Amino acid sequence: MLNINIHKKLKNYSLEISFQVDNEIIVLFGPSGAGKTTILNCIAGITKPDSGIIQLNHTTLYETGKKPLPIQKRNLGYLFQDYALFPHMTVCKNVTYGMVDKTFTDDLIRTVGIGHLLDSYPKQISGGEKQRVALVRALATQPKALLLDEPFSALDKDTRIDCQDELLRLHKLWKIPVIMVTHDYEEAEKLGDRILHLNNGRIMED
Incomplete structure (x- = not known):
């Protein structure tokens, strides 16, 4: 509440x-x-x-x-409009920054489907992928x-629908x-x- x-x-x-x-x-x-x-x-x-x-x-x-x-x-988890990912960190390091529990975070990565992006940097991935990474990072802190x-x-229509469903x-x-x-x-x-x-x-x- x-x-x-x-x-x-x-x-x-x-x-x-x-x-x-x-x-x-x-x-x-x-x-x-x-x-x-x-x-x-x-x-x-x-x-x-x-x-x-x-x-x-x-x-x-x-x-x-x-x-x-x-x-x-x-x-609290806070997902900003521009996602605010750390540009100098890989997706893996972004997601595990502030992580509370590795098993929980691994489950999130698998659930959202960003495992293949872990070695990439934010500039190398699409807007929809950045959004998913930012969402996993916010949830990995196990916020209340x-x-x-x-x-x-900022997403195109099809990607926006996919992310809404996610x-x-x-x-x-x-x-x-x-x-x-x-x-x-x-x-x-x-x-x-x-x-x-x-x-x-x-x-x-x-």
Whole structure:
């Protein structure tokens, strides 16, 4: 269970957000500048809210007036839009960076089908392959929740569909809270157990 109840003053509006995520995929949907990525960054610890509380299971990540839990102790997986793979490391070293359990990681590599890429460098593989590598790297840390910031937006249609299907399959295997940002409503409907519509820092009622 991920619980988010935060306030943050931004340039053009205030972010006022409150929602909970069980072991499901929640999609944050809305126009650019609505506050979607800021929410992910607040949960991850990259950005600090002005007030509120963020809790993951029984751990408080952020609470007004208290010292925030450091990023590295939050036990979150974060898949960035550009995948943020280490260019100087092979796929194998990227995936095992932060790895918790080798057997679990080997299972992930086999499940996602990137075993043949392990000796390659990021510049040598396709966008879809990079996306799969980044997803395995995020899950190899055995996170308690997964944050996805438009992870499929740069992919061609067929690869995007394949990667969407991969995410759904993995989520069935490892049920954890997932929050995903997308601008694609068809993608939101396909992947989201719930869709939260954001505009100017607030969740809009359907």
